[in-house]
Amino acid sequence: MRDTTAEDLALARATERRQARSRWLAHAVLGLGVLVFAFPIWITLVGSTHDVNTIGRGDVPLWFGGEAVANYVSAWLTGGAQTRTTLGVPVWLMLWNSLNMAVLIAVGKIAISLLSAYAVVFFSFPGRMVCFWLIFITLMLPVEVRIIPTFEVMVNLQLTNSMAGLVIPLVASATATLLFRQFFLTIPDEYVEAAKIDGAGPLRFFKDVVLPLSVTNIAALFVILFIYGWNQYLWPLLIVSDKDLETVVVGMTKMIGSGDQQNEWNVIMATAVLAMLPPVAVVILMQRWFVKGLTETEK
Amino acid sequence: MATLTLSAVKKQFGATQVLHGIDLDVADGEMIVVVGASGCGKSTLLRIVAGLETPSSGAVLIDGRDVTRLEPADRDIAMVFQNYALYPHMSVFDNMAYGLRIRGMPTAEIRRRVGEAAEMLEISQLLDRKPRQLSGGQRQRVAMGRAVVREPKLFLFDEPLSNLDAKLRVQMRAEIRRLQKRLGVTSLFVTHDQVEAMTLGDRLVVMHQGRAAQVASPMEVWGTPADTYVAGFIGSPAMNFLAASISDAGRSASLKAGPTLPFADGARAGADGSTITIGIRPEHVEHRPDGADALPLAVELVEPLGSETVIHGRLPGGESLVARLPIAAGHIGETLPVRLPPEAWHVFSAEGVRLPARAAVPA
Numbered sequence: 001m002r003d004t005t006a007e008d009l010a011l012a013r014a015t016e017r018r019q020a021r022s023r024w025l026a027h028a029v030l031g032l033g034v035l036v037f038a039f040p041i042w043i044t045l046v047g048s049t050h051d052v053n054t055i056g057r058g059d060v061p062l063w064f065g066g067e068a069v070a071n072y073v074s075a076w077l078t079g080g081a082q083t084r085t086t087l088g089v090p091v092w093l094m095l096w097n098s099l100n101m102a103v104l105i106a107v108g109k110i111a112i113s114l115l116s117a118y119a120v121v122f123f124s125f126p127g128r129m130v131c132f133w134l135i136f137i138t139l140m141l142p143v144e145v146r147i148i149p150t151f152e153v154m155v156n157l158q159l160t161n162s163m164a165g166l167v168i169p170l171v172a173s174a175t176a177t178l179l180f181r182q183f184f185l186t187i188p189d190e191y192v193e194a195a196k197i198d199g200a201g202p203l204r205f206f207k208d209v210v211l212p213l214s215v216t217n218i219a220a221l222f223v224i225l226f227i228y229g230w231n232q233y234l235w236p237l238l239i240v241s242d243k244d245l246e247t248v249v250v251g252m253t254k255m256i257g258s259g260d261q262q263n264e265w266n267v268i269m270a271t272a273v274l275a276m277l278p279p280v281a282v283v284i285l286m287q288r289w290f291v292k293g294l295t296e297t298e299k
Numbered sequence: 300m301a302t303l304t305l306s307a308v309k310k311q312f313g314a315t316q317v318l319h320g321i322d323l324d325v326a327d328g329e330m331i332v333v334v335g336a337s338g339c340g341k342s343t344l345l346r347i348v349a350g351l352e353t354p355s356s357g358a359v360l361i362d363g364r365d366v367t368r369l370e371p372a373d374r375d376i377a378m379v380f381q382n383y384a385l386y387p388h389m390s391v392f393d394n395m396a397y398g399l400r401i402r403g404m405p406t407a408e409i410r411r412r413v414g415e416a417a418e419m420l421e422i423s424q425l426l427d428r429k430p431r432q433l434s435g436g437q438r439q440r441v442a443m444g445r446a447v448v449r450e451p452k453l454f455l456f457d458e459p460l461s462n463l464d465a466k467l468r469v470q471m472r473a474e475i476r477r478l479q480k481r482l483g484v485t486s487l488f489v490t491h492d493q494v495e496a497m498t499l500g501d502r503l504v505v506m507h508q509g510r511a512a513q514v515a516s517p518m519e520v521w522g523t524p525a526d527t528y529v530a531g532f533i534g535s536p537a538m539n540f541l542a543a544s545i546s547d548a549g550r551s552a553s554l555k556a557g558p559t560l561p562f563a564d565g566a567r568a569g570a571d572g573s574t575i576t577i578g579i580r581p582e583h584v585e586h587r588p589d590g591a592d593a594l595p596l597a598v599e600l601v602e603p604l605g606s607e608t609v610i611h612g613r614l615p616g617g618e619s620l621v622a623r624l625p626i627a628a629g630h631i632g633e634t635l636p637v638r639l640p641p642e643a644w645h646v647f648s649a650e651g652v653r654l655p656a657r658a659a660v661p662a
Contacts, residue, residue: 190384193351198398199372208397212388 219289332500565656
């Protein structure tokens with residue numbers, strides 16, 4: 001074997017330098033990304049701890065002030081109504097409404113999609129593919145496109161200003177149906193046949209085999225749909241005028257007044273922080289399931 | 300325990316005729332192996348018996364009762380699937396108990412039956428595990444256990460051994476056979492593996508293109524195959540087929556490879572000069588170092604197997620011949636003297652159907 005020469009050593013050192021440089025670059029890019037994403041949240045978090053005048057003056061503080069407790073108590077209990085707000089709905093109520101709406105939408109969507117996907121995959125009935133394609137086509141029609149007819153239907157059904165009116169139009173979900181359909185297609189036919197020989201009827205098979213196998217998928221979808229529901233803006237804005245049904249995403253924007261009123265930015269930012277917490281909690285609590293459901297194909 | 304009768308079972312998928320009328324009578328406690336290449340309709344046949352497919356015409360009778368239009372659950376059968384089809388989220392115990400629970404059997408009775416089956420299959424210590432924590436052989440046992448606890452009239456096996464490695468397959472094969480004998484349950488076993496078929500079955504159904512080419516005991520199928528398909532399918536290496544024609548008023552065959560040899564078991568019907576096929580199994584080809592009655596075999600490939608040697612070669616006239624000799628012999632390029640003993644011949648007509656000997660012609 002040949003000895004290591006000075007030339008080889010120089011080459012090795014050059015490689016090392018190059019690797020170190022690209023590592024540094026990668027971290028720099030990552031750091032920048034984190035900064036871009038985290039900065040607005042940081043501003044909000046910091047802003048929610050100052051008094052109303054600091055932000056009112058146009059300052060953008062980068063470090064915490066001393067008014068945190070006062071701001072959050074004010075937002076939670078009154079929505080900042082004691083001074084100049086236009087809304088006056090306590091944030092706890094808006095959070096409660098949002099939570100109800102998001103959970104109902106997520107659960108409703110999952111229940112309906114599971115059943116429709118089950119029907120489309122495991123049963124052969126006339127017009128099965130027509131049904132599937134009809135569901136599939138609605139994927140291309142988001143709420144915004146069909147908002148006027150939907151609104152009219154809800155008005156005719158006298159469901160404006162109700163939780164039902166808030167939730168029902170958002171419940172049918174082509175995306176979830178499609179996802180469950182794709183998952184059901186991976187369930188081997190032999191399970192169906194084994195169940196037939198075991199004497200399990202369709203609903204029994206659904207309850208005993210399909211549902212338990214879908215648990216991770218359901219969890220992943222719940223996270224996505226909960227956040228989808230939580231972030232609904234246009235529909236709640238239209239269908240609800242009753243302050244008792246105000247959701248936090250809509251309510252927050254209503255707290256920002258127009259014209260020459262001074263906004264309570266400190267309270268608004270505290271509200272924003274509070275509005276962020278439930279989705280964050282759902283993601284953190286269901287993270288394990290979420291990742292499993294998106295990546296794992298259990299056989 | 301029951302009998303199974305299929306009468307003129309036909310199945311069509313669209314324009315494709317998959318089964319062309321299958322008749323079969325299975326006696327109580329008998330193990331029937333349905334064997335054939337892929338696409339021959341053997342799985343369809345099993346699924347029709349299971350009730351997972353409906354026949355286009357014909358009837359299925361279990362223990363004399365017409366079950367053709369009944370649901371699988373109402374037929375009192377149990378099936379073992381190729382990939383076992385164990386419910387992945389249920390424990391071994393729950394997998395075995397599921398069918399019994401659906402039937403509303405009392406818990407104590409379920410526990411007794413599952414316990415007994417587990418004991419018999421030596422999986423008692425696995426009852427709390429999930430299928431994914433089991434090895435292939437263990438899953439296989441659980442799948443059998445699930446069938447056994449039902450105490451059905453009929454066991455149906457759909458290539459249950461094909462996902463196992465070679466060694467385990469041999470072991471499980473013997474176990475299935477023992478279990479079936481011990482329980483005495485009438486069974487239908489589908490496989491594409493001829494060794495499995497030969498070792499497991501009381502009788503074989505050799506399927507070919509949607510027809511039962513032969514229904515007979517393993518030794519009959521091996522010894523007197525009904526046609527060239529069965530002859531070529533059963534036995535390894537496969538039987539050699541040599542072109543020949545009838546001569547000497549039906550008493551002899553003129554081989555394309557050269558010699559004219561008399562039939563050992565008697566004359567055949569047919570005009571002199573009509574085409575026939577002579578089949579001879581590789582293990583019946585004899586090596587004749589002394590050259591008596593021998594044909595020269597030009598050796599093209601030698602496969603030493605230790606106790607014996609498989610030689611692939613060509614006869615004069617260009618037909619290929621495989622010989623399985625009990626000695627280490629042959630080199631590529633060498634010419635080996637071999638004899639094709641007429642007493643080991645299988646004679647087939649030009650259409651490939653077995654041509655039996657006529658009553659012996661006086662010499």
